[in-house]
Amino acid sequence: MTRINISKTPKCYVGGAFIRSESGRVTALHDASGAFFANIPQCTRKDLRNAVEAAAKAGPGWAKRSAFNRGQILYRLAEMMEARSSELAEAVALGGASKADASREVAASIERVVHYAGWTDKYEQILGSVNPVASAHFNFTVTEPMGIIGVIAPDDSPLLALVSLILPAITSGNCVVALASGTQPYPSILLGEMLATSDLPGGVVNLLTGLRSEMVPTFATHEHLRALNGVVNAADRKTLKLGAAESVKRVHLLKAEEPIDWFADKKQGVEEIRALIEFKTTWHPVGA
Amino acid sequence: MPAAKAPTSLRRLFDEIGTVDQVGIEERVATFTTRSLKKKSKVFGLRLAVSMVDLTTLEGKDTPGKVASLCQKALCPHDVGDIPPTAAVCVYPAMVKHARKHVGGTSVKIASVATAFPSGQAPLKTRLAEVRAAVKDGADEIDMVINRGAFLSGEFGRMQDEIAAVVEACGQATLKVILEVSELETYDNIRAASFLAMRVIRPGDFIKTSTGKTSSNATLGNNQVMLEAIRDHFLATGIPISMKPAGGIRTAKQALHFLIAVKETLGDEWLNNRRYRFGASALLNDLVRQLEKERTGAYQAPWNFSEATEGY
Numbered sequence: 038m039t040r041i042n043i044s045k046t047p048k049c050y051v052g053g054a055f056i057r058s059e060s061g062r063v064t065a066l067h068d069a070s071g072a073f074f075a076n077i078p079q080c081t082r083k084d085l086r087n088a089v090e091a092a093a094k095a096g097p098g099w100a101k102r103s104a105f106n107r108g109q110i111l112y113r114l115a116e117m118m119e120a121r122s123s124e125l126a127e128a129v130a131l132g133g134a135s136k137a138d139a140s141r142e143v144a145a146s147i148e149r150v151v152h153y154a155g156w157t158d159k160y161e162q163i164l165g166s167v168n169p170v171a172s173a174h175f176n177f178t179v180t181e182p183m184g185i186i187g188v189i190a191p192d193d194s195p196l197l198a199l200v201s202l203i204l205p206a207i208t209s210g211n212c213v214v215a216l217a218s219g220t221q222p223y224p225s226i227l228l229g230e231m232l233a234t235s236d237l238p239g240g241v242v243n244l245l246t247g248l249r250s251e252m253v254p255t256f257a258t259h260e261h262l263r264a265l266n267g268v269v270n271a272a273d274r275k276t277l278k279l280g281a282a283e284s285v286k287r288v289h290l291l292k293a294e295e296p297i298d299w300f301a302d303k304k305q306g307v308e309e310i311r312a313l314i315e316f317k318t319t320w321h322p323v324g325a
Numbered sequence: 326m327p328a329a330k331a332p333t334s335l336r337r338l339f340d341e342i343g344t345v346d347q348v349g350i351e352e353r354v355a356t357f358t359t360r361s362l363k364k365k366s367k368v369f370g371l372r373l374a375v376s377m378v379d380l381t382t383l384e385g386k387d388t389p390g391k392v393a394s395l396c397q398k399a400l401c402p403h404d405v406g407d408i409p410p411t412a413a414v415c416v417y418p419a420m421v422k423h424a425r426k427h428v429g430g431t432s433v434k435i436a437s438v439a440t441a442f443p444s445g446q447a448p449l450k451t452r453l454a455e456v457r458a459a460v461k462d463g464a465d466e467i468d469m470v471i472n473r474g475a476f477l478s479g480e481f482g483r484m485q486d487e488i489a490a491v492v493e494a495c496g497q498a499t500l501k502v503i504l505e506v507s508e509l510e511t512y513d514n515i516r517a518a519s520f521l522a523m524r525v526i527r528p529g530d531f532i533k534t535s536t537g538k539t540s541s542n543a544t545l546g547n548n549q550v551m552l553e554a555i556r557d558h559f560l561a562t563g564i565p566i567s568m569k570p571a572g573g574i575r576t577a578k579q580a581l582h583f584l585i586a587v588k589e590t591l592g593d594e595w596l597n598n599r600r601y602r603f604g605a606s607a608l609l610n611d612l613v614r615q616l617e618k619e620r621t622g623a624y625q626a627p628w629n630f631s632e633a634t635e636g637y
Binding site: 089255260280283284 | 622623624625626627629
């Protein structure tokens with residue numbers, strides 16, 4: 038019996054739901070051989086705005102979770118990715134990577150998630166401190182999440198780079214609105230499906246696909262985004278820095294012009310978490 | 326309640342005023358949300374909506390201090406951007422004299438809920454005394470609740486007499502008659518109650534959807550039923566009645582949908598704060614936020630607008 042092909046409509050994961058762009062626009066995605074693969078939503082600045090609203094709703098709840106609970110949830114994400122790793126590898130290979138390279142990228146991505154799952158209840162011990170002061174006070178510094186972080190992923194390493202930019206933000210209780218690779222967006226669609234089944238509250242991570250040129254100015258000026266973590270070219274860096282100065286947000290940008298080894302050990306770790314948190318120092322009187 | 330099974334008094338009323346096509350109304354209002362408002366008309370609509378807000382605080386924990394800051398917010402909703410003051414502040418009767426100190430003599434009116442708001446379940450004498458006290462303290466507008474019990478048991482005469490008594494107690498003050506639509510249950514009943522109220526109030530008085538204290542409040546659907554009742558009443562008698570949806574309108578987008586309903590049902594004559602109001606507390610912040618977005622071109626963070634001040 039012949040069976041009619043059931044093709045999938047890729048959708049973006051925003052606010053815990055799978056959405057098409059509010060604009061109704063899509064971009065045709067082709068595989069490395071040039072064959073049509075699927076229509077990917079072409080999100081707009083309004084989708085970005087909606088994603089920020091969703092993140093703002095989810096944020097306080099996520100930040101209040103215990104560090105241990107956040108770690109469990111991130112580990113659960115790794116479990117979900119592991120179960121569908123071959124599908125993820127096929128998605129990564131769509132852009133032309135060899136099967137072996139794609140599998141290597143997926144394995145590294147899953148390991149990166151596990152890495153940050155381990156950090157959730159440990160970074161505070163390294164970054165926080167008890168400070169010596171010359172009075173009868175107990176003085177200590179603790180960390181707090183910044184709020185909503187804008188992530189702009191590079192075109193290459195569509196899964197590993199995206200995961201490497203998102204995970205350090207949510208580890209400490211931030212929420213993320215991310216723009217996926219422009220040329221290879223499909224792995225981000227799959228990642229959304231895994232986030233949806235990972236116990237991560239809806240809205241903590243929001244994944245958009247679309248044209249960089251349309252979204253970057255809004256990432257730059259949106260006042261509700263507290264920091265930008267991404268890989269962009271020189272022109273976009275300028276736009277983002279100017280907008281960030283106006284809206285007083287932190288920028289943590291890597292250069293798209295230079296090759297980045299996302300597999301490297303220094304692309305993960307506590308420094309990445311430190312880049313996206315605020316420090317609060319408190320004086321507390323102690324009895325003499 | 327289908328018209329055929331309704332009490333005789335209600336059936337007789339429907340013969341006169343007609344019933345509501347529920348499916349038709351809902352399809353009609355669904356189209357209001359599909360209009361595309363571009364920059365200039367959007368800014369016009371947002372500013373108009375600000376000028377129509379009855380900025381409301383109706384809580385047991387209201388204090389003179391809280392009313393004072395509400396009044397300041399009504400007078401000057403934002404420090405930049407030349408945003409107009411709201412139409413009124415809406416408070417409990419005990420807070421009228423405190424509001425008076427801050428907005429007395431300005432364009433911002435003082436509205437006070439009265440008549441044992443929100444249930445209305447007090448003796449008529451008590452309710453009237455409350456109205457008189459609020460007016461004496463300086464309320465420019467009185468928001469009363471109708472006797473839903475009387476309406477639902479078909480005692481229209483009693484319901485109308487009570488409204489008439491409140492009209493008299495109001496003196497110079499404008500009256501807003503709250504139908505509490507969620508307790509009337511059907512669009513037919515909302516239309517009937519609207520007509521019964523409109524027949525005893527004065528030109529320029531309001532009918533109002535709800536108290537904001539029940540589970541369901543102003544929707545485009547019940548707003549539309551009331552707007553059409555106002556239109557039909559106006560065409561039949563020439564008396565313009567004003568309208569105030571209240572409760573549940575929290576976003577600027579919703580407010581624009583309501584204004585489109587007004588524009589397309591009653592026309593420009595009703596697009597001002599003498600004929601149309603929004604009863605709301607959170608709405609003003611979102612209106613100002615969207616106006617700031619239009620002015621600066623950047624999406625704004627909520628903490629710039631005196632709502633949730635926590636860091637997220």
